[in-house]
Amino acid sequence: MDKGSISFFEVKQCGFYSTKEHKSVYEEGSMEEIIDNFCVWVKNRDFNQTIPWDTKSHPRRAQIYCKSISQDPATKDTLLVLWKRFGDDSGKVSGISPDAKVGSDTSDSIKIDPKVKGQSAFLGQPMYYWFIPNRNVIASVNFTHSSAMTKDVCDYLKRCLDYRIDHQRKKVNESESVNPNNGAAIIRKFITYMTQDNARAMRSKFHVSTKELNSDKANAARLAQRISHIVVRDTITTQKSDEKDSFFNLWSKVKGKKTFSKHVEIIEEATLSEAEVSEIIKVHDAEYDPLDKWNNVGFREAGNDTTRWFNKYVSREQILLAPLAGDDTYYPAETVLNELIRLRDDLLIQIPSDQPAEQEDVVGEEDAA
Template identity: 80%
Template structure:
């Protein structure tokens, strides 16, 4: 099974904002509306047409495309499979031979330029993004074969909204100048929107917190008051030596082994803070292997010798999917969203229904300014 780890991020701004006293003031728009309009825009398009800007005019900007979408009718949750492209058609993706040596020799690098149906393939990695409008939260679902770039994804959605998605009160102002280096024309577009009463100018915004939501915070606060001992089970290896127990000597003669594994259990009396419990939970979630019947982290309460294991006591934000089929490099949005919906209540149990109040503040969107763009 492939394990997908889930990280939640709070949505700070989403919608259309005017400006008052140098601060953003929320006017209208919701995540559900914006994602719905995005899904409507990409539906039926060629994959290569799902990037909203001219990639040749912005060669250094991360190129993101949309490959697959799925929406749940009841919860309004949406799963996007986005594609982060490496390099471009010019063959700028390259590799180094695994047996290369450190030094000045440059002959051991190779250019990667596979062809699909006679065309250069879009080399890259999938990114799985789960949008949860009713909680004002988005989440990344990370598998070993995928990646995540949350800020770039938010900028991508915003640029799709500004450059490609229709809006009844959108205004596009263009200015043209000449590039002094090559004499070519530069067209800059300034995108604004008018309020419903046509009295205020608005701009679109889509910001999330750069800090991952700590969904185990409630458990950590509760457990910090109850834990009296930490129990750690681990497996260590030990090298055979002359003073080892006779059992090791006997077994080494039979099997010829010189290294042995031992199961150890350490029980330590502790007084832990909430942050320390949170750190233990993070380590456990990262390292716990359900197929390993020994290695684990647990705790005991005062006056009770029963060990409670964290894997059975705290929430675990991950899903498991069948391995990818041969020659497949990503999961469809339907497959991922179906599993998320199956476990939705458990995965969201510690996220409040209104974790983030969408409102205005003094965050300035880097996309607010006009930029070179070819429609």
Template identity: 85%
Template sequence: MDKGSISFFEVQQFGFYSTKEHKAVYEEGTMESFIGSFCDWVKGRDFNQTIPWDTKAHPKRTQIYCKSISQDPITKDTLLVLWRRFGDDSGKVSGIAPDAKVGSDANDSIKIDPKVKGQSAFLGQPMYYWFIPSRNVIATINFSHSSAMTKDVCDYIKRCLDYRIDHPRKKVNESEGVNPNTSKAIIRKFITYMSQDSKRAMRSKIHVSTKELNSDKANAARLAQRISHIVVRDTISTQKSDDKDSFFNLWSKVKGKKTFSKHVEIIEEATLSESEVAEIIEVHNKEYNPLDKWNNVGFREAGNDTTRWFNKYVSREQILLEPLAENHTYYAADIILKELTRLREDLLVQIPSEESKDKDSDVGEENAA
């Protein structure tokens, strides 16, 4: 199975803001409305038309395109498969021969310029982004074949909104300037939006920060006080010995095999710090395979022979999907969103909904009163 690790980002700004005393003041707009407008804009477009700026005018800017979208009609959760392009506008990417030596010889570099239907392919990697309006968070789903660039993705969606998506109160002012990259004359656009009462100018803003999920940290602090033994289950290979008559051989009941696997369990006393437990949880989270019925890491408490396994104490911020077909390079958005929706309650258990936040706030106010 292919594991996708999920990282959450808390939304700080996602809407239209005016400025008052040098501070951004929220006016209107939501993640749901922004992403809805974006999805409407990309639907039916050619892939190379989903980038909102002129790539020749901005050769150093990371090129991002949209390949696949899926939206849940009930929760309004949206999964975007974006494409981070490698190389310049010609599609060419350079590489180094694997047997190259360290040094200044430039003859062992390689130019990659694949063609698809007579055109240079857009070489790159997929990026999977999960937008969750009801929790005010964005999440990345990272597989071994994908990448993530959250700030660039936020900038990409903002530019799509500003440059390409219609809005009834959008104001575009133009001025002449010079492109610092090409020294050519360009037209600069300054984009603002007017408030509903037409009294204030607004700017679109999308800003997120890493969402701190504390369950692993809390578990580490709690378990460090309880653990007396570490339990490791693993599988090792044993080579068959041929120096005895087969009748007396340990493995004689199994014919034709030279190498055997057997299960081992190691139990060792341990006094662990909070940071050491946190490290075990982190490594276990990366390496644990829920389909493996034996290999695992656990612990015991003093005076208790019951083994508890660390997978019960690890945050569930991951999904498992069938490996990509040999000729496929990314998952379609609906495949990922279907699995996220199936596991949604477990994945979001530590992230309160906006409704529960409001209830907590009301309780706090009542207690204060």
């Protein structure tokens, strides 16, 4: 089974804001409306048309595309499968040979061809994001084959809203200048929205922060007072060195070195703060596999040689899915969302339901461009 670790993010600002006395003041809009409008915009579009800006003009900006969408009509939850692209059309993606030595020359690097079977391919990784409007949170669901970049995803959605999605009171002003270096035209767009009474200008915002679940905080405070030793079980790999005559050494070079795995257990005396225990819980949550019979992190109490494992003492936010089949590189959005909905009550037990979004007023905040 493939484990998807879930990290929650509280939505601090989502919608349209005006400015009053140097503060951003919430006017209108919601996560549900923005995600619904985004889903309408990407529907029936080609994959390479789901990025809202010109990639050649912004080569350093993270390239994000949308591959799959699923929405639950009962809860209004939405699951987006986004695609984080590596490199660009020029093939600027490379790797290092696993047999390379530290300090080796650049001949150990390998350039990856962005074409597969003669066709262009967007090399990258999927990202799974779960939007939960009635809890005012979003969540990344991170599998071994995927990644997460929450701030960039929020910026991506904001740019889709500003550049591509219609709004009845959107105003777009353009100015044109010339690049002095190459003579190319530079077009700048200034996007604003007007309030319903047409009295004030608004700007769109989509900002989140990490959502700390109360159970984890309580566990960290409680465990920090009890832990006297940390116990780490891990699996390491080693290569066997053959002490044979020259013929057998030559044969080993032809066949390759033998790699072995072995289990190790480290027990270390420790006095930990609440913050340090919280960090251990985060690392454990990211790496723990319930199907692995060895790898784990635990603790011991003073005067007690019994090891207690963290998975017994912390809340776990995760789902398990069957491994990807064959050459598949991502799960369809519907597959992930169905499992999230099945476990929804347990996964969201620490997050209040049906709470109105607390739209914060922020002083001197800069919008993501």
